[in-house]
Amino acid sequence: MKPAILSGGAALIxxxxxxxxxxxxTPPARPAAAAIRPPPAAPxxxxxxxxxxxxxxxxxxxxxxxAADIALQRGSGSARSFALESRRQHQAISAQMAFAGRYLDMxxxxxxxxxxxxxxxxxxxxxxxxxVYLAQQRxxxxxxxxxxxxxxxxxxxxxHTVAGAVGQAHALD
Numbered sequence: 695m696k697p698a699i700l701s702g703g704a705a706l707i708x709x710x711x712x713x714x715x716x717x718x719x720t721p722p723a724r725p726a727a728a729a730i731r732p733p734p735a736a737p738x739x740x741x742x743x744x745x746x747x748x749x750x751x752x753x754x755x756x757x758x759x760x761a762a763d764i765a766l767q768r769g770s771g772s773a774r775s776f777a778l779e780s781r782r783q784h785q786a787i788s789a790q791m792a793f794a795g796r797y798l799d800m801x802x803x804x805x806x807x808x809x810x811x812x813x814x815x816x817x818x819x820x821x822x823x824x825x826v827y828l829a830q831q832r833x834x835x836x837x838x839x840x841x842x843x844x845x846x847x848x849x850x851x852x853x854h855t856v857a858g859a860v861g862q863a864h865a866l867d
Contacts (some may be wrong), residue, residue: 749803751791753807756788759788761827762780763777763781764827773823773824
């Protein structure tokens with residue numbers, strides 16, 4: 695049965711090919727290769743030095759711990775649940791970063807950059823705590839994931855933890 699189908703298909707192709715040629719018509723022109731546009735290129739990721747990543751990662755980690763403490767005092771429902779899990783994860787990350795920092799001679803700073811200090815001040819003063827806290831967590835998680843992606847491949851330590859935190863923050867939507 696298959697040979698009949700194949701020969702029938704071949705016959706159909708031959709019939710179509712001969713019908714366009716027998717009328718003397720020229721087949722329609724194909725579009726020029728220049729008219730076909732390639733898909734847009736992905737944005738270039740600039741490699742980040744390890745020392746800069748370490749400073750940013752430890753600052754984010756410290757911010758996450760302090761924000762979780764505030765959320766445990768002021769938050770409710772999903773914000774409080776997120777803060778409990780975030781605190782647990784960032785205590786573990788903080789210990790790993792401190793160990794790695796001693797090994798690499800890069801000790802984490804206990805001072806927060808002004809941007810993070812302002813975010814904590816906002817958490818302390820906002821009337822809509824849960825919304826502000828969860829929005830900050832999404833933003834900080836996306837920033838951390840972007841920073842980790844900018845590391846040269848062998849230095850992407852703990853990226854799964856960062857990605858998990860981003861996914862957890864988006865699950866709260």
